[in-house]
Amino acid sequence: MNPPSSPAEERPHPHRVSDLIPRKTLETCLARIETHRRLLETIRRLLPPPLAHHCRECVAGDGTLVLYAESAAWASQLRFYLPRIIEELAQEGHGQFRRGKVRTLSLAMEAPRAAPRRPAPHRPLPATIAAIDAAARASEGDIGTALARLCSTLRRLPR
Structure with a gap:
């Protein structure tokens, strides 16, 4: 007679990513992620420091560069710099973009941030x-x- 199994024994073991995705596909994905990271880093370097922080993401494809800002106010400022960014990216060898777009990043897509601490209520005079x-x-x-x-x-x- 077998002893009763524990809940841990009944659960399947987690798989490694390399067991689920072919190595070549994984390497291709990792290379694209690194290319994307470098492109975003370059774009941020080309922007003025206060604005660079508010350019959250970028997507490049089909000759179009899409920049994502964290709010409409920052998006309007990014639109102003977009032609210069596209020109400088071409000069630095980061691709030829025929056009660019700026979008506002949905708050649901952004990484969660800790809510600011509310001050404790105080008794008025x-x-x-x-x-x-x-x-x-x-x-x-x-x-x-x-x-x-x-x-x-x-x-x-x-x-």
Whole structure:
């Protein structure tokens, strides 16, 4: 009689990438990734420093160069530099692009960033709380109720 198998034994072992993709195909993909990385690095070098950081990606193919900016504001600035970039890429031997486009990179496609930390709420000055309390007492209906709740919440905040 065999002992019961553990859950780890039941799971198939993960495969190596080289077992799933032929080596020649993998080498071709890695070479294209490296070419793409170098092209993006060159494009960023040709841009002014503040703008270079906001050029997030590039795609080259069929004589067209597409640059991706992180927002519409940065995209409009990239459009201004695009003709010069195409010209300088040709001079440096990075291909002949007949035309260029600039697109805005969707936030969903971009790598997630840590959300900025929100500052802890602080208690307003006592005079501010007193003014809100006075307004609550002077107001009727929903406004007075809402101001009274706000005043109560502000009193509970840490100093």
